[in-house]
Amino acid sequence: MNGPEIHIAFAPELGLFVPHARRGRATTVVTDGASTLGHVVESLGVPLTEVGALLVDGRTSPFSHVPAAGERVEVCPVERPQQVPGAPLRFLLDVHLGTLARRLRLLGVDAAYESTDIGDPALAARSAAEQRVMLSRDRGLLRRRELWAGAFVYSTRPDDQLRDVLARFAPALRPWTRCTACNGLLRDATKEGVADQLHHGTRRSYDVFACCRTCGRAYWKGAHHDQLEAIVERALTEFPSRA
Incomplete structure (x- = not known):
């Protein structure tokens, strides 16, 4: 990728999925300028099933957001107990x-x-x-x-x-x-x-x-x-x- 640089920090609960150097502190990621934030997070090793919210510069953002240069992203874990909408829980x-x-x-x-x-x-x-x-x-x-x-x-x-x-x-x-x-x-x-x-x-x-x-x-x-x-x-x- 050769595009905007963003800064991503993962919650400690997601440390299993990211290399040790990225746990607990922000890391700089170079994006391609077209991929969604959800795709970027997954490319770094975190399944979106484990993400509860994405905060971009402190504001909640959808997975479909295309990050811009300089944005600071916080990747939060799912809340517990997790609510599953729709059908009875199976x-x-x-x-x-x-x-x-x-x-x-x-x-x-x-x-x-x-x-x-x-x-x-x-x-x-x-x-x-x-x-x-x-x-x-x-x-x-x-x-x-x-x-x-x-x-x-x-x-x-x-x-x-x-x-x-x-x-x-x-x-x-x-x-x-x-x-x-x-x-x-x-x-x-x-x-x-x-x-x-x-x-x-x-x-x-x-x-x-x-x-x-x-x-x-x-x-x-x-x-x-x-x-x-x-x-x-x-x-x-x-x-x-x-x-």
């Missing part, structure tokens, strides 16, 4: 976030998940068609314009990923109401109704069951229930207003 997770998807479903959050790599165009198209917030650690995917909405998942640890999504979007929590396998809603079931899925020991030891309305999978308080209960209780303790 998520779509890419192939790398299976554990996070299952934990969101455990809490009753509508979380669709692609267990195979169907490619960025197909994921973006599904996000738009179903009006789902795309959750991903893939910055290229989050830059696709056809996305309905998106968010970068900052951590690689499932506990931190879950906490981050709950803090950022404040979804309503309705634990034990969704199938962790397919995202369908659960209903109460009788032992006889799910008998074909039970081993002899399970039939003898348990009497309370649920069944997925979509895939038919049976659920009961089995050997791993305490671990799942701990995840649920931790979420409800940290985010009591969500229940």
